Amino acid sequence: MSTLESSSPIRIGTRGSLLAVAQAEMVAAALASLGETSEIVVIKTTGDKVLDRPLSEIGGKGLFTKEIEAALTEGRIDCAVHSAKDLETILPADLTLGAFLPREDVRDVFIGRDGMRLADLAPGSVVGTASLRRQALVRRARPDLRCEVLRGNVQTRLRKLEAGECDGTLLALAGLNRLGIAEVATEILDPAVFLPACAQGAIAVEIRRNDDRMIAACAGMDDRATERTVQAERGFLAALDGSCRTPIAGLATIVGEDIELTGLVASPDGTRVEEITGRAAVGEAAEMGYDAGRRLRARVGEAFFEPVA
Numbered sequence: 114m115s116t117l118e119s120s121s122p123i124r125i126g127t128r129g130s131l132l133a134v135a136q137a138e139m140v141a142a143a144l145a146s147l148g149e150t151s152e153i154v155v156i157k158t159t160g161d162k163v164l165d166r167p168l169s170e171i172g173g174k175g176l177f178t179k180e181i182e183a184a185l186t187e188g189r190i191d192c193a194v195h196s197a198k199d200l201e202t203i204l205p206a207d208l209t210l211g212a213f214l215p216r217e218d219v220r221d222v223f224i225g226r227d228g229m230r231l232a233d234l235a236p237g238s239v240v241g242t243a244s245l246r247r248q249a250l251v252r253r254a255r256p257d258l259r260c261e262v263l264r265g266n267v268q269t270r271l272r273k274l275e276a277g278e279c280d281g282t283l284l285a286l287a288g289l290n291r292l293g294i295a296e297v298a299t300e301i302l303d304p305a306v307f308l309p310a311c312a313q314g315a316i317a318v319e320i321r322r323n324d325d326r327m328i329a330a331c332a333g334m335d336d337r338a339t340e341r342t343v344q345a346e347r348g349f350l351a352a353l354d355g356s357c358r359t360p361i362a363g364l365a366t367i368v369g370e371d372i373e374l375t376g377l378v379a380s381p382d383g384t385r386v387e388e389i390t391g392r393a394a395v396g397e398a399a400e401m402g403y404d405a406g407r408r409l410r411a412r413v414g415e416a417f418f419e420p421v422a
């Protein structure tokens with residue numbers, strides 16, 4: 114019986130978008146190289162159903178994960194695959210991030226109509242994005258443009274751009290690379306200016322804390338450098354989160370034995386951008402990120418995080 118049990122395919126839960134399924138297939142391939150068979154279970158989330166409003170209005174990024182985490186807790190799936198940047202900083206108590214796949218390119222790209230770069234857009238042009246971070250950073254770089262909410266998965270957004278709903282949009286290069294469509298990008302944005310979202314480009318495998326088979330499988334899949342940088346960035350986010358109405362960005366890199374982080378918070382209109390850096394031994398990634406977030410929070414003051422009416 115137990116032999117049969119341990120060789121049953123691992124059920125991998127994921128959202129149904131092309132990108133999400135591609136990411137789940139990457140985890141399936143990693144499991145296969147460890148001798149584990151698996152099957153993909155697609156789960157529809159609230160975030161996939163409500164497409165006409167920004168996430169910050171309908172309850173934040175947890176809407177993409179709640180139903181998947183419930184399936185994991187209830188044992189209908191054995192692991193959940195997420196874009197790490199879509200995960201809230203606090204997970205359900207029975208779940209943990211067991212592994213991270215090697216990180217993709219962390220940068221944002223601009224996709225302009227007619228091959229345009231961000232600097233080519235005429236004043237008053239419309240940049241479509243649902244991300245508060247991207248809106249603030251676009252407004253800082255180009256205060257003469259208009260930002261409008263553009264939601265939906267990568268394909269939907271590209272279609273809306275094609276249909277003329279906006280003149281340009283920003284997406285993560287990681288997602289385009291995984292979909293094999295990086296050539297749609299008209300400009301790769303400098304990550305020092307367009308600082309990425311915390312954990313952008315990283316794929317996380319979430320498991321039940323007490324699942325020994327998945328703990329062992331995750332140990333075989335985990336990329337330590339990715340895990341450390343994501344821990345630093347999520348530590349930073351955890352210190353700042355509170356409301357999901359403040360644009361936040363953070364990027365950590367490993368430098369020898371150390372880990373370095375640059376993080377920022379911005380006003381939604383991009384007129385105020387406050388940056389901070391941190392550095393510590395790699396083993397203190399999460400604490401270093403959290404500390405940088407607390408220092409930044411103290412510097413800008415609590416009023417910075419209160420939504421303007």
Ligand SMILES: NCc1[nH]cc(CCC(=O)O)c1CC(=O)O
Nearest residue numbers: 196199284285287288313314315
């Ligand atoms: N919020 C949606 C989302 N979550 C993860 C990615 C891209 C893949 C990644 O960052 O790993 C995207 C799309 C985008 O921002 O372009």
